Amino acid sequence: MTDQTLAQLSNLAIYSAMVVLTLAMLADAVYLARLVPAREAAQQTARERELVSAGGATETGAGEPASEVGGPASEAGEPASVLGAVGPTGREAEPLAARKAAAIGWTLTVLGTFFVVAGVVLRALEVHRWPLGNMYEFAVFGSMFVLLAYCGWSLKRDLRWLGLFVVIPVLLNLGLATTVWYTDASELMPSLKSVWLAIHVTVATLSVAVFTIGFSLGVMYLIQDRLETATERPRSFMSRLPDARALERLTYAVHIVAFPLWTFTVIAGAIWARQAWGSYWNWDPKEVWSFVIWVVYAAYLHARATTGWKRQNAVWIALVGYGCIIMNFAVVNVFFVGQHSYSGL
Amino acid sequence: MSAATDVAQPRLGPVGWVRWTWRQLTSMRTALFLLLLLAIGAIPGSTFPQRSIDPARTTAWIADHPTAGPLLDRLGFFEVYASPWFAAIYLLLFISLIGCVLPRTKILWHQVRSAPPRAPRRLDRLAAHHEETVDGEVEEVRERLRLALRTRRYRVHAHDDATLSAEKGYLRETGNLVFHVALIGVLVGVAWGHLLGWKGDVIVPVGATFANTLSRYDTFNPGPWVDVNALDPYTIKVDRLDVTFETKAKGPGQFGAPRDFEAFTTFTDAGGRSEPRSIRVNHPLETGGGSVFLLGNGYAPVITVRAADGTVLYSDATPFLPQDNNYTSVGAVKVPGASPEQLGFAGFFLPTGVIDQQGPHSIFPDAVDPKLALTAFEGDLFPSGSPQSVYSLDTASMKPVPGKDGADQLRILLSPGQTYQLPGGRGSITFDRVERFAGLSIRTDPGKTMTLVAALLMLAGLVASLVIRRRRVFVRVGPGPEPGRTVVSVGGLAKDDDEGMPDEIAAVLTALEGSR
Numbered sequence: 001m002t003d004q005t006l007a008q009l010s011n012l013a014i015y016s017a018m019v020v021l022t023l024a025m026l027a028d029a030v031y032l033a034r035l036v037p038a039r040e041a042a043q044q045t046a047r048e049r050e051l052v053s054a055g056g057a058t059e060t061g062a063g064e065p066a067s068e069v070g071g072p073a074s075e076a077g078e079p080a081s082v083l084g085a086v087g088p089t090g091r092e093a094e095p096l097a098a099r100k101a102a103a104i105g106w107t108l109t110v111l112g113t114f115f116v117v118a119g120v121v122l123r124a125l126e127v128h129r130w131p132l133g134n135m136y137e138f139a140v141f142g143s144m145f146v147l148l149a150y151c152g153w154s155l156k157r158d159l160r161w162l163g164l165f166v167v168i169p170v171l172l173n174l175g176l177a178t179t180v181w182y183t184d185a186s187e188l189m190p191s192l193k194s195v196w197l198a199i200h201v202t203v204a205t206l207s208v209a210v211f212t213i214g215f216s217l218g219v220m221y222l223i224q225d226r227l228e229t230a231t232e233r234p235r236s237f238m239s240r241l242p243d244a245r246a247l248e249r250l251t252y253a254v255h256i257v258a259f260p261l262w263t264f265t266v267i268a269g270a271i272w273a274r275q276a277w278g279s280y281w282n283w284d285p286k287e288v289w290s291f292v293i294w295v296v297y298a299a300y301l302h303a304r305a306t307t308g309w310k311r312q313n314a315v316w317i318a319l320v321g322y323g324c325i326i327m328n329f330a331v332v333n334v335f336f337v338g339q340h341s342y343s344g345l
Numbered sequence: 346m347s348a349a350t351d352v353a354q355p356r357l358g359p360v361g362w363v364r365w366t367w368r369q370l371t372s373m374r375t376a377l378f379l380l381l382l383l384a385i386g387a388i389p390g391s392t393f394p395q396r397s398i399d400p401a402r403t404t405a406w407i408a409d410h411p412t413a414g415p416l417l418d419r420l421g422f423f424e425v426y427a428s429p430w431f432a433a434i435y436l437l438l439f440i441s442l443i444g445c446v447l448p449r450t451k452i453l454w455h456q457v458r459s460a461p462p463r464a465p466r467r468l469d470r471l472a473a474h475h476e477e478t479v480d481g482e483v484e485e486v487r488e489r490l491r492l493a494l495r496t497r498r499y500r501v502h503a504h505d506d507a508t509l510s511a512e513k514g515y516l517r518e519t520g521n522l523v524f525h526v527a528l529i530g531v532l533v534g535v536a537w538g539h540l541l542g543w544k545g546d547v548i549v550p551v552g553a554t555f556a557n558t559l560s561r562y563d564t565f566n567p568g569p570w571v572d573v574n575a576l577d578p579y580t581i582k583v584d585r586l587d588v589t590f591e592t593k594a595k596g597p598g599q600f601g602a603p604r605d606f607e608a609f610t611t612f613t614d615a616g617g618r619s620e621p622r623s624i625r626v627n628h629p630l631e632t633g634g635g636s637v638f639l640l641g642n643g644y645a646p647v648i649t650v651r652a653a654d655g656t657v658l659y660s661d662a663t664p665f666l667p668q669d670n671n672y673t674s675v676g677a678v679k680v681p682g683a684s685p686e687q688l689g690f691a692g693f694f695l696p697t698g699v700i701d702q703q704g705p706h707s708i709f710p711d712a713v714d715p716k717l718a719l720t721a722f723e724g725d726l727f728p729s730g731s732p733q734s735v736y737s738l739d740t741a742s743m744k745p746v747p748g749k750d751g752a753d754q755l756r757i758l759l760s761p762g763q764t765y766q767l768p769g770g771r772g773s774i775t776f777d778r779v780e781r782f783a784g785l786s787i788r789t790d791p792g793k794t795m796t797l798v799a800a801l802l803m804l805a806g807l808v809a810s811l812v813i814r815r816r817r818v819f820v821r822v823g824p825g826p827e828p829g830r831t832v833v834s835v836g837g838l839a840k841d842d843d844e845g846m847p848d849e850i851a852a853v854l855t856a857l858e859g860s861r
Contacts, residue, residue: 186599187591190606190626249842256811263807267800276627278544278638278786280793281535283398283426285391292384299380306373317381324384336391337402 003126007185010122011178014140017115018174020108021167027105028164032237034098094240102160109163113147116174120144127185132201133192135333139177141202143170145209153213161241165216176330196272200265207261208325211297214254215322218315221247225312248311252304255318259297266290285336289328296321370437371444379438386434390425393417397424439532446525453518460502461510464819468836471819473846475854476834478825483507486831486857487822493856494818509820517840520809527806530799538792543567550645550662550782554582557632557787577634578615585609586781588642590710601671601710608639608783624785634789641784643667643674644694646717646761647777650680653770658682662780665694666736671707672696677738678719678774679726687726688746688771690757691738692719696779700758717759717776721746721767746771815840816849833857 094102120141124131131137150166153159188197225244227233241247269290274280281287300321303314332338357365369375394402403423407414421428468474479486484506491509494501499511545562549555557580559565559573567573589604605625612622612630624630630637645662652658658680665676678690697709698716705718724743733739746755749768757765759776766773817838825832835853837846 184599186602187604189603193605194627196627249844260804260808260811263804267797267804270800271797274793275629278629278636278640278788279790280796283390283395288387288391292387295380295384295387299377299384302373302377302380306377308374309377332391337394337399338391 003185006122006126010119010126013115013119013122014174014178017112017119018171018178020115021112021171021174024105024108024112025164025167025171027101027108028160028167031098031101031105031160032164032240034095034101035240036235036237102163105163106154106160109147109167110151112167113144113151116140116144116147123185127187129188130198130202132197132205133186133188134183135181135329136177136183138201138205138329139173139181142205142209142212143173143177145206146170146173146212149206149209149213162213162216162220165220166213169212169216191276194272194275196268196275200268200272203261203268204265207258207265208329210254210258210261211322211325214251214258215319217247217251217254218318218322221251221315222312222319248315251315251318255297255300259301262290262294262297266294285332285338286328289324289332293321293324293328296324367444370441372441373445376438376441376445379434379441383434383438386431387425389422393422393425395423395425397427435532439529442525442528446522449518450522453515453522457515460504461500461512461817463504464508464510464821465836468819468821468834471836471838473837473839473850474835475847475850476832477854478830478832479857480829481831482829483822483824483831486833487820490820490822490833490853490857493853494820496856497853499816499818507822509818511818511820512816514813514815514840516809517813517815518810520806520811520813523806524803524810525806527799527803531796531803534792534794534796534799536792537795538568538790540568540570542788542790542792543571543573544786544788546640546784546786548641548643548645548664548782548784549581549583550664551583551586551780552662554580555785556580562787577632579632580613581630581637581785582611582613583608583783584611584621586642586783588711588781603710606639606642608642608785610783624783632787635787636789638786638788639783640786641667643672643782643784644696644712644715645780645782646694646715647780648678648690648717649775649777650678650683650688650690650772651775652683652772658688658772660777662782664736664782667710669707670710672710673705673707676736679735679738681726683723683772686723687743688767689722689724689726689738689740689743690719690774691722691740692717692757694718712779715761715779717757719757719759719774721755721757721771723771814843814845816843816846818850818853 120131123137123140127133132141146166147170150159150162220238220241221244224238224241224247227236227238228244233239242250269287270280273282273287296317300314300318303309303317304311306314394406396403407418407423410417417423421430425431465471469476481489487503487506487509491501491503494509494511497513499513501509501511503509543566545565547555547561547563555561557576557578559576565573585608587605587607587609589606591599591602591604608624610622610624610630611619612632613619614633622630624637624639626639629639643664643666645664647662648659649657650659659678659682663676663678665674667674672695674694674696675692676694677692680688680690693705695705695707695716695718696711697707697713698705698718699708700706700716700718705716722738722740722743723746724740726739726743727733728739728742745753746767746769747753748755755768757774759765759774761776761778764773764775819836819838821834821836823832823834824830833854835850837850839846
């Protein structure tokens with residue numbers, strides 16, 4: 001195959017991924033929406049389930065005892081809790097329609113991931129080098145890592161509720177990549193021709209991908225926390241998600257994976273900078289922002305360990321850290337003059 | 346503490362104040378505040394041009410902002426990372442760090458040396474707890490539990506006959522301390538490199554030889570403790586310089602982008618041994634005491650200036666400094682030996698030159714159609730006697746040489762091989778041929794190994810402190826309801842919130858079952 005064909009195939013794969021992921025996003029949204037039937041519907045479902053359970057096994061209520069609708073009459077004013085009583089992982093407790101949507105969303109997400117991986121591999125074959133030479137390639141590679149991390153993690157625990165919040169940033173990123181940052185395949189400038197490109201930039205994108213999931217979780221935690229402390233809890237799918245405490249733990253767990261990766265990125269970058277530019281640290285704008293990101297996330301880890309600091313405030317620091325990552329990628333690369341300015345974009 | 350606890354005397358003495366300040370500085374909240382301040386303090390270094398990176402752009406910025414420029418300059422915004430306030434932030438942070446690390450090291454030291462604490466009276470009060478009755482005598486069951494805990498890498502100690510205290514995960518705290526101490530190591534390495542390292546830049550045209558002495562450098566920045574007269578006396582002759590530019594890809598910023606540079610040199614070390622060595626981007630030449638980087642390249646047109654009688658007054662490969670991606674380069678030729686007055690030429694070298702309404706500029710970085718566009722001046726080249734740039738002409742005491750056609754400024758446009766006769770018997774100028782030059786940067790940083798080792802230790806410590814869990818397990822055994830049965834009560838205590846503790850206890854009990 002010629003490079004031209006490969007280029008077309010790679011772009012086709014990315015566009016296909018975007019279509020598939022859009023459908024996955026819709027399915028994931030439907031899943032969350034169906035977790036929370038309308039008020040009346042909830043009560044009706046509850047009644048039906050009662051009847052069904054009383055009548056014996058059926059496809060919906062199968063093995064689940066009637067306890068899930070234990071106190072529907074008293075709690076009818078707050079329909080979310082009718083379903084919420086079972087907890088987020090009780091798949092059997094979910095309406096069939098929701099489970100179907102989640103299954104479709106998951107299948108489509110896996111398919112979308114496959115397309116993004118294909119897009120990256122085809123691009124690599126096309127350019128005859130590690131496909132991390134410009135912003136388009138970073139963005140696509142990063143999206144791939146986000147999706148792979150999500151799919152991999154999903155195999156270990158039920159993360160269907162997270163799907164929507166992973167697919168949305170990925171789609172935004174791919175959208176920007178194909179429109180604003182798109183760069184035709186080209187060779188690299190001399191300073192990028194190094195084995196460190198594969199090491200430094202790959203780990204950087206992986207780290208950013210993990211931080212992205214951490215950011216989504218952090219936002220969800222803050223919303224969940226707000227909802228839980230509200231005097232009158234509004235009805236929303238959030239009540240079917242893990243509680244604030246669990247979300248906060250997940251946020252932390254994801255960040256302690258990403259932070260050492262980022263530390264490694266900075267160290268590897270310094271080693272490479274010494275090879276390519278003669279000095280391991282030049283306070284180039286990109287280096288400045290990488291340092292700022294590192295310090296801000298270090299502050300998050302410290303804030304979380306500080307007694308007397310609210311967990312919410314700690315998570316806010318992590319969100320600021322993600323803001324710095326966006327800044328470092330979307331603004332510093334394009335508008336700041338420095339040694340990391342390269343490759344047309 | 347006496348001053349702080351003494352209610353009758355609320356005033357702090359000097360010692361009390363010192364202690365109070367130390368407490369404040371080493372508190373976690375202060376560390377957190379300083380960390381955030383450090384992040385904010387670093388940002389101006391990316392938004393304002395920095396003198397250490399781009400002095401020309403810094404000067405231009407200050408000139409463009411007559412009000413804000415000098416003010417920000419006084420506040421150190423153009424040298425953020427060398428400014429007193431930035432140093433204040435990180436030094437306070439490091440003092441805070443030391444104040445945090447020292448007591449924690451002491452605590453860890455004592456914990457490692459002493460046995461795990463006694464089992465609490467009521468294990469069911471612990472966050473994770475399980476109780477069951479198993480087969481076996483009390484003593485035997487306890488020994489099996491001890492073994493089970495040991496194989497799970499717990500330190501086990503029996504304070505009495507009925508209990509076991511076990512602890513593991515000391516490496517978590519150790520890793521955390523290593524991380525923080527290694528940060529100090531990074532700082533020391535950076536400081537060491539700053540004090541004893543130096544860097545110098547030099548432009549070497551192809552065919553020329555560079556000798557490593559102070560006077561030969563175009564710019565030289567030594568650290569405060571560097572002995573500038575004790576440089577390694579090696580030489581580097583640039584034999585050839587290969588440069589490739591993009592000619593296929595047409596995307597924005599792609600056409601004409603550099604693709605490969607390689608300088609073929611002859612390196613002669615202090616002992617006089619010569620060998621061919623190549624220098625490429627990402628592949629510096631290691632001299633033993635330092636490294637030679639190929640950081641730039643450009644053109645050094647060979648220019649000859651003759652007097653009216655044909656005497657050669659000047660003949661040299663004259664480096665012109667590239668100004669843009671297409672290597673539109675500026676430079677100057679200074680001919681102090683010319684008569685009746687000293688002559689100076691300033692202007693552009695264009696590897697692929699065009700002259701249009703934009704003025705002279707290059708449209709491609711490779712030497713496809715080289716052009717030399719110069720204007721001539723005469724008068725005093727070095728009026729003040731102070732050092733001046735070799736790439737520009739100080740025309741304060743010079744006047745333009747008028748053109749032949751009566752224009753007030755003589756403009757010369759030459760292609761390789763062409764000679765221009767200067768008007769009024771001033772002689773001639775010849776553009777003989779084009780050579781390239783290599784921009785070499787020579788650096789030593791004795792602190793870099795320490796910085797790297799410290800950084801890697803930091804990473805290792807970080808991973809250990811985030812991955813390893815500190816866990817305590819307490820066991821209480823007692824006689825069961827019937828002979829030959831034993832009641833085992835296991836409780837677990839984790840330092841940080843640790844979802845895995847119940848699983849850990851279950852695993853210990855499973856191991857106990859399996860050990861029969």
